[in-house]
Amino acid sequence: MPFHCRAPRRSSNTPDASRHTAHAREEGAPSMTLYDETPPIPHPDQLHFETIDVSTGQPVDDVPVGKRAVIYLRVSTPSQVNTDYDPEGISLPAQRKACYRKADQLGITIIDEYIEPGRSAREMTKRLAFQQMLERIRTERDVDYVIIYKLSRMARNRFDDAIVGAELKKRGVTLISATESIDETPVGQLMHGILAAFNEFRSAEEGADIAYKMGEKAKKGGTLGKAPIGYINTIDRIDGREIRAVAIDEERAPLVRLAFEMYAAGEATLEDIQNELTDRGLRTRPTQRRPAGPVSVSKIHQMLQDPYYVGIVTYKGEEYPGRHEPLIDRELFDQVQDLLASRGRAGERRRVVHHYLKGTLWCGACWRRDKSIRRMIVRRTISRSGEEYLYFFCRGTQDGFCDAKYSNVHRIERAVEEHYRTVQFSPDFLQAMRQTLDDALAEQEASQRALKEQLKGQLERLDAQESNLLELAVDDTIPKEKIRAKLREIGTERERLTAQLQATVDTLKDAVEFIETNLRLLEDPYELYMNASDEVRRRLNQAIFKHIFIDHDEIIDHDLEDPFGDLFTVQTIYHASTIGAPPGRLHDLAQASWAKHYQTTKKKGAARMGDSLTSLTLEAPPNPAHRVGVCSKPHLVGLTGFEPATP
Incomplete structure (x- = not known):
């Protein structure tokens, strides 16, 4: 028998449409294909249906009541409709063929098709075609049967299945599966319930299996899903196996690093960074749905918070060392996180506060308590009278790790100025x-x-x-x-x-010139610091001190940059040797001095005294008269310049 399809009425001069086009169309509205994103459901008053012969596309007499059916076809992923020359792929035509065969066996006429191409949407309210089908059943009341390929194509849990079943039964519509024995008989209803429960079990089991495999992959350092901007997904083929991996995107990676560096400098806002990256050509990777375009401000904010860029994979709140190569180092990432935190939580925007002591001050309370190293952040507050106040506070107070009080900026400035008297060579x-x-x-x-x-x-x-x-x-x-x-x-x-x-x-x-520069720097550091501009003070602080620890507006300790700790250790040995200290005592003094000035270096195990200038000094015990022994080996000191790295 011929099959028929109910379709929106078209004017005679409108080109004939395929039966695979969307079923509900506004009178006079433009054609909507299967691949339209989320068109609105038109009001029933705007829909005009007529019955047509599928084979000829010509109108036929109305189908008798009790013989009218619609079919619902669905595939879960876009790949299922993009794997064949047919635009619908392979699965949809196979489902349609089975549904038409079932209709032929039952002697009923298919008057329309509702198709979901490549949408998973576990929530049935997000399935556009399915909701349009239900709307038609409620308003037109011209459907007697709904034919599906399998019950799992309609619902994957018993709750949704029961809701839809009750809705169809209320409207006098029978649900039929083309491949399963479900109908209105007691046996068919029993089979329906069993299949609904089984489908729910399969869905939950598959979800748990996927979650377990994703967790195992994360624990081994694998990247889950699409790599973030700055990286690209790759496939390595080894011994006939395909291994999905991640590599650095040579085109976008330098711009991602630039974003972190710009934000860490404290001068640029997220909008400034977005504009700069866009001007430099940073674009998102194109997809089938979206072309390449500028990276949004919100995406840049997410990027700056993503630990993936320091080699960390995150899954369900847990962090694991990743197999991918980090794009930035941990120090830069932590600096960005501190700055993000200082500008407020949950997207709260605060005015950027610049101060030459930023990046130099660290919490003395945390250091004194358990040797934790936490940055001091500067904050500006305005009183009711409009007076402005600046404070430094520990980064740990925001996370509940520290209860240190806020420190007044002016008192801290005076304390740092006086502290420069303690780092002077004799x-x-x-x-x-x-x-x-x-x-x-x-x-x-x-x-x-x-x-x-x-x-x-x-x-x-x-x-x-x-x-x-x-x-x-x-x-x-x-x-x-x-x-x-x-x-x-x-x-x-x-x-x-x-x-x-x-x-x-x-x-x-070069080594001698480097040491001479540092000797001049601390020949009279207090006078140099007092006469310096804020920018020069910032550079001096960063060149001399790795950390200055503050507690209750006072400096309780410091940690020096290379080579100042070595030079102060040499000075300790020199003064001890002038009073006749024995070699064993000199070695003990050197160890104590080196540990005092390189406290965090020793804590992190980044260097040993045996690798430093001090050890070279001890190779030639000083002459108490006027000489301080310094080895004349070419590797006396690393050839690094005085200019500090820009934070």
């Missing part, structure tokens, strides 16, 4: 240190001059040998092959000596 130590450096440099320069003269002499001898061989070649007194071999040897030796001569540079000179 005049006699400066004189002895400079004399030692001059002697070491002079010794190296003499050694280098001697080496250069030696190399030049060897090159001159090679030139003479080459000249003699060329004269012998003219006289034919020695076989030419032997002469060529000798000339090749001379050429190789000349290249070696020339390279050695070019590499002979004043390797100690």
